[in-house]
């Protein structure tokens with residue numbers, strides 16, 4: 278990262294503001310404390326090239342030192358070329374979910390100007406994500422424990438979606454990423470000619486993000502969000518109805534003693550599932566229980582038992598009709614999830630009380646996993662009026678994960694790194710077809726990745742795909758095979 282000159286002396290106020298920023302427990306609090314800290318230290322967040330080094334210089338605080346060390350170590354990786362690899366590039370990231378933010382961090386380390394937009398103003402998802410070992414190492418190396426002391430302190434590795442977003446938001450801000458919440462992305466605006474570049478149509482239209490011109494667009498808008506130009510494959514399996522439920526964790530000794538369930542599938546524990554069905558009429562394919570900020574359960578339930586228990590009111594062959602809100606009895610759903618949670622933890626969790634969701638209601642929900650979406654391609658290049666735009670998908674908008682398997686973050690972060698590698702090559706001037714062919718070669722691997730077939734040398738993981746995928750061939754797809762992904766106006 279470029280160095281700045283040391284400036285004004287630190288103060289107790291600055292330390293207090295930094296502590297508040299680090300400890301902030303909501304998106305809004307994080308943003309407000311960050312703005313106050315920047316104002317107090319007289320560092321301008323929009324000066325993205327020097328922001329981190331100025332912040333570090335001006336906040337001479339022992340409590341921040343270990344975080345700076347970690348960030349410096351990461352930033353010193355040769356892949357980033359000291360923040361010069363993409364220093365002339367501007368990236369718009371749609372979505373401040375975990376994958377959008379993780380990608381934004383990598384792009385900032387590459388030296389790009391990065392703007393993230395999210396239509397939501399708060400991080401409210403209690404649901405808990407399973408973490409593969411490499412993601413734990415990745416987050417620890419970025420100082421996750423500084424922001425969330427309980428990070429991965431239990432026997433099974435997981436984190437709530439909102440805590441992960443908070444950690445990544447704080448890191449992104451420290452690295453000079455601009456994050457705008459309450460701004461909806463509505464589409465891409467082509468260069469109008471002359472000197473204007475690619476822009477985004479946003480709501481509210483008067484937002485400053487509407488004027489941002491960029492040459493890289495990362496779509497991390499979550500499941501089912503697909504930008505123009507991408508095709509989606511539907512993977513239709515047998516009916517799979519997922520239920521998630523969160524209960525208040527009071528962090529008592531009694532709660533601490535209850536065993537987590539890392540995922541039991543029916544075929545591995547027939548007895549348990551038969552008892553569950555015969556004793557309380559709950560018929561499941563699998564169940565996972567994680568003790569996190571909440572007691573979190575995710576399970577796949579059989580339709581027959583949901584109908585019998587009155588959770589689903591009427592049977593329909595079409596899954597959308599079957600799970601339509603009007604066809605679901607919420608009280609019966611709560612009872613069903615409660616019984617499953619209570620039984621599977623051997624009635625050991627005292628006073629089970631539902632945590633509240635974003636709407637202030639009991640946090641229990643039903644989801645359809647029958648039809649999973651996967652983008653046919655991971656990236657494309659558009660060219661209008663001589664201006665090129667690299668467009669890439671990451672996270673759930675690239676491949677929707679099946680939650681009980683817990684692959685969302687692991688594969689989401691792999692795609693974030695692969696995408697950052699592609700942007701690095703974009704910065705190096707690699708030609709569009711070569712760039713796209715390499716990205717598509719990597720993408721072919723993604724859905725098959727497991728903890729077993731990815732490299733175990735987590736310490737060497739970087740955005741370079743060869744550090745993560747053993748024996749990867751980056752040229753199995755040839756430039757001639759991806760011509761349709763290079764969309765040039767004049768060729769139409």
Ligand code: FAD
Nearest residue numbers: 372374375376377395396404461462498499672673680685
């Ligand atoms: P997300 O986390 O979905 O983030 C996408 C972001 O894009 C959101 O913040 C959204 O507000 C924003 N966005 C979308 N469209 C626009 C737009 N037009 N303009 C601006 N912003 C936009 N996974 C599990 O493993 N277990 C679970 O129990 C589980 N529960 C989930 C519950 C819900 C309600 C959702 C939506 C997802 C859940 N997931 C779960 C999936 C998990 O959250 C993702 O795999 C993980 O968060 C990585 O996703 P992502 O960053 O790609 O997208």
